[in-house]
Amino acid sequence: MANEINRREFLKLTGLGGVGVVFASALPGMASAAAQDDFYFVQLSDTHWGFEGPPNPDAKGTLKKAVVSVNNLEYQPDFVVFTGDLTHTTDNPIERRKRMSEFKEIVSELKVKAVRFMPGEHDASLDNGKAFKEFFGAANYTFDHKGVHFIALDNVSDPRAMIGDEQLAWLAADLKQQKNDAPIVVLTHRPLFDLAPQWDWATRDGAKAVELLMPYKNVTVFYGHIHQEHHHMTGHIAHHAAKGLMFPLPAPGSQPNRTPLPWNPAEPYKGLGFRGIDAELKDADYKITEYPVVKKA
Amino acid sequence: MKPSAKGLCISATVAILAMASIVTYVAAQSAEPKEKVIKITAKRFDYTPGKLTLKKGEPVILEFTTLDVLMGFNLPDFQLRADIVPDKVTRVRFVPDKTGTFTFLCDIFCGTKHEEMNGTITVVD
Numbered sequence: 001m002a003n004e005i006n007r008r009e010f011l012k013l014t015g016l017g018g019v020g021v022v023f024a025s026a027l028p029g030m031a032s033a034a035a036q037d038d039f040y041f042v043q044l045s046d047t048h049w050g051f052e053g054p055p056n057p058d059a060k061g062t063l064k065k066a067v068v069s070v071n072n073l074e075y076q077p078d079f080v081v082f083t084g085d086l087t088h089t090t091d092n093p094i095e096r097r098k099r100m101s102e103f104k105e106i107v108s109e110l111k112v113k114a115v116r117f118m119p120g121e122h123d124a125s126l127d128n129g130k131a132f133k134e135f136f137g138a139a140n141y142t143f144d145h146k147g148v149h150f151i152a153l154d155n156v157s158d159p160r161a162m163i164g165d166e167q168l169a170w171l172a173a174d175l176k177q178q179k180n181d182a183p184i185v186v187l188t189h190r191p192l193f194d195l196a197p198q199w200d201w202a203t204r205d206g207a208k209a210v211e212l213l214m215p216y217k218n219v220t221v222f223y224g225h226i227h228q229e230h231h232h233m234t235g236h237i238a239h240h241a242a243k244g245l246m247f248p249l250p251a252p253g254s255q256p257n258r259t260p261l262p263w264n265p266a267e268p269y270k271g272l273g274f275r276g277i278d279a280e281l282k283d284a285d286y287k288i289t290e291y292p293v294v295k296k297a
Numbered sequence: 298m299k300p301s302a303k304g305l306c307i308s309a310t311v312a313i314l315a316m317a318s319i320v321t322y323v324a325a326q327s328a329e330p331k332e333k334v335i336k337i338t339a340k341r342f343d344y345t346p347g348k349l350t351l352k353k354g355e356p357v358i359l360e361f362t363t364l365d366v367l368m369g370f371n372l373p374d375f376q377l378r379a380d381i382v383p384d385k386v387t388r389v390r391f392v393p394d395k396t397g398t399f400t401f402l403c404d405i406f407c408g409t410k411h412e413e414m415n416g417t418i419t420v421v422d
Contacts, residue, residue, distance in 0.1 A: 089409055125406035159406040160369070160380075197373035198400045200412070256400070258412055 037146045040278040042070055042077040042112075045224030046244030048122065049106070050099040051088035055247035055260035058268070063106055065293050066245050066274055071111045072295075077276065078145065080112050083224040083242060084120030084156065084189030086136075093127065100135040116143070120189045120224065121156040129157035140167055142174055148279055149178055153188040155203040161190060162204045172212050183281065186213065186221040191241065193234050196252035201226055210234050220286055226252065227260075228271065229290060240288060243273040269293040332390070333357045339381050339414075340364035341407050347416035351393050361387040369405035372418065378404065393420040 047063045056062060070080065087099040100123070107115060117136040124132045129139045139154035151174065155163050163171075178184060186192075192206035203209070213219045219237045227244035228251070247260035248271025264270055269292060278287040335357055338345045351357060361370055361381045368381040370389065374397075379389050402415040 089406075089411075091408055121406045121411075126408065156406075159367075161404060161406070194373075197371070198402065198415075200371075200402060200404055204404070257415070 038278065038280050039078045039146050040075075040276055041145075042073075042080045042274060042276050043083060043222055043242050044070070044080065044245060044274040045083040045242040046085040046120065046227050046246060047082070047103065048085055048088040048244070048246035049103040050090065050095070051246050053260075055263055057263055059246065062245055062269065062272065062293055063103070064109075065269075067107060067109050069291060069293060069295065070274065071109070073276070073291075076112050078112075079114035079116060080110055081116040081187055081222075082107070082118060083187055083222060084118045085122045085224060085244070086117065086120065086132075087123050088246070089122035089126060091126065093131065096123075096127070096131045097134070100131060104135055116150075116152065116187070118152050118187055118189060119154060119156050121159070121161070124154075124157045125159040128159075129154070132157075140170070146279075147281060148183045148185055150185045150187060153186055153192075153209060155188055155190045155192070155206065160204060161200065161202065163206070163209055168205070168208050168212065171209060175212055175216065178216065180215055181217050183218045183279075184213070184216055184220070185279075186219065188221065188223045190225045191223055191232075191239060192221060193232060193239060195226065195230070195232065195241075196258075198253065199258040201252060201258075210237065213237060222277070229275075242275055243271065243290065245272050245274065245293065248272060334360050336360045336362070337370075338362055338364060339368040339370070339403070341366065342403075342410035342414040344370075344401075344403075344414070344416045348419070349416070350419045350421060351391075353393050353396050353420050353422050356390060356392040359389040359391055361389070366407050367405055368407060368414075369403050370401060371404040372399060372401040374399040380405070393418070396420045396422055 044066060049063060051059050086103050087096065090096050090099065119129055119132040119139050124139065132139060139157050141152050143150050151171065153163060153171065154167060155161060158164055190203045191201055192203050192209050195201040214235060214237070217236065221237060221239040222242065223239065224242050224244065226241045227247065227249040228241065229243055230241035232239045249258055250261060261271060273290055273292045275291065276289040280287060335349060337359055339361060340363065361379065363381045363383050365383070367383060369378065370381055371378040377389060377391060379387050381387050398417050398419045400415055400417055403411060407414065
């Protein structure tokens with residue numbers, strides 16, 4: 001606990017040298033959680049290991065730099081989660097596994113050993129998650145951490161961008177075990193709402209998941225896919241998209257096509273990064289801190 | 298003679314009914330002109346043609362085939378979508394009710410350049 005308080009004071013004192021802090025979401029009705037420990041975790045997303053091209057001349061170095069940056073955080077998180085597109089897609093199943101193996105080796109350098117993985121469509125949609133499961137285990141799962149119930153939802157192993165009835169039934173059964181004021185965090189890859197269907201930034205049956213979550217007062221969703229920070233509410237449920245670690249994408253619907261934003265040599269790694277998420281159970285909110293890939297000198 | 302007369306009568310009745318059917322068919326054809334069919338071929342990672350121009354209010358049948366894998370057709374602005382299944386013809390009836398240029402896309406992940414697989418439909422008055 002003292003460690004988390006120190007970290008929070010540290011964040012306030014330093015102002016984090018220009019990185020963004022977002023007051024993420026109010027979690028009303030958290031009295032029952034007041035006695036529990038606060039904690040923080042780190043979300044990395046869309047590392048697209050294996051990608052090559054002008055949008056990132058340092059494609060082979062960016063993930064490694066991000067791992068170093070996480071390791072250099074003043075306080076180490078309780079755990080790290082990767083919210084999908086760990087690797088860039090390939091038709092070749094052997095190459096897919098090679099990329100996953102390399103990715104796994106790189107992130108094994110993280111000091112924090114509690115690391116959770118989720119698939120993105122680039123990892124899982126061409127083989128229904130087969131290779132992903134070989135390397136990283138289940139594509140959907142739950143875990144509990146210091147009073148918060150985490151649910152990892154897989155909306156990519158079905159190439160139609162669907163969660164599917166079977167997984168929705170699994171979600172419903174899991175939620176039935178939770179009190180309606182339980183703090184719940186959903187981790188997923190694609191947005192569960194129609195952010196930009198013209199760009200395939202949606203989950204075809206995401207509304208069914210949101211409907212199942214809606215009776216629960218304290219639900220927050222962290223996801224990836226769109227390679228940029230984005231915040232949206234569906235009713236009382238907050239959805240927070242994370243930056244990617246290979247190339248940034250344009251704002252939803254801001255141009256005809258979702259082509260990567262060009263690399264700017266004057267500002268390398270701009271638009272890329274990862275985030276720390278402080279779960280402040282006493283104050284009933286999550287605080288998001290955005291970190292760049294490389295700390296500015 | 299009686300059997301032949303009966304046969305003639307039956308033949309005449311069949312002929313009259315057939316003619317009536319043809320007339321009805323033609324009349325139906327006249328009342329509802331055949332909808333324009335637009336064939337669209339999907340393959341990784343494009344649609345051919347990828348740009349269509351349609352008239353507002355004029356119904357068309359979009360007829361899809363895929364040359365390789367399972368594809369999707371999604372026209373979100375009209376909430377119109379379909380699976381394009383290999384070895385099958387997928388027909389989608391579409392009556393554009395608003396003008397503008399609208400993006401359609403493949404919404405079934407199909408590989409490396411899936412994100413680039415889209416097209417546009419321009420609807421004019």
